[in-house]
Amino acid sequence: MGDYKPLAGSNYFPLPRKLRDIGAIINPKNKAQKCFLYCILMSLHPIKTNPKRVTKYSKWIDEVKMGDVPFPVQLNKIPKIEKLNDFSINVFSFEDNEYFPLYVSDKVGAHHVNLMLLEKKGKNHYVYIKNLNRMLNALTKHNGKCFYCPRCLHRFSNKRLLKNHANDCAMRSPLRLKPTTIKHFNLRIGSTLEKYKES
Numbered sequence: 001m002g003d004y005k006p007l008a009g010s011n012y013f014p015l016p017r018k019l020r021d022i023g024a025i026i027n028p029k030n031k032a033q034k035c036f037l038y039c040i041l042m043s044l045h046p047i048k049t050n051p052k053r054v055t056k057y058s059k060w061i062d063e064v065k066m067g068d069v070p071f072p073v074q075l076n077k078i079p080k081i082e083k084l085n086d087f088s089i090n091v092f093s094f095e096d097n098e099y100f101p102l103y104v105s106d107k108v109g110a111h112h113v114n115l116m117l118l119e120k121k122g123k124n125h126y127v128y129i130k131n132l133n134r135m136l137n138a139l140t141k142h143n144g145k146c147f148y149c150p151r152c153l154h155r156f157s158n159k160r161l162l163k164n165h166a167n168d169c170a171m172r173s174p175l176r177l178k179p180t181t182i183k184h185f186n187l188r189i190g191s192t193l194e195k196y197k198e199s
Ligand SMILES: [Zn+2]
Pocket: 149, 150, 151, 152, 153, 154, 165, 166, 169
């Protein structure tokens, strides 16, 4: 076994076909390991034509305060970036046809960003989830619209049920994290999913 390597997203690789076909995700075609930054900018500045082309976001690049957080951005550095900026971030993963929360924010920011951290042949890459509901609905055979808890991804048949659940869910860490995902990503749960208190 090698040394512990914190999980971080770096350079472009194509989306798995299943995710590509849904049309709910934008995959930044980045180099220089800045996929995280471009995903945030994609969320702040939606672009209709060729949104995956990262040069389109260059003019806004200084809007995101990174402090001393280096690229590639590690999952456990996200709370620090949230503190420096007025947005909150959730990060999900996709494995065996299921989605799992990797990092769920406790912050209520002016703006919320959903990301996915993908893995391919030992490399990791952040992509931007433009439409979380559409992404999640594409996997279900359920007829009619479903509503998903943005923290634990639990599914509800109507908005009222989701609202009832939301307060309970905010009190605990995400439950649906799959053991193989943890192993797969070499995660230290304590460092990534512990509650990060805003002070
Ligand atoms: Zn929940």
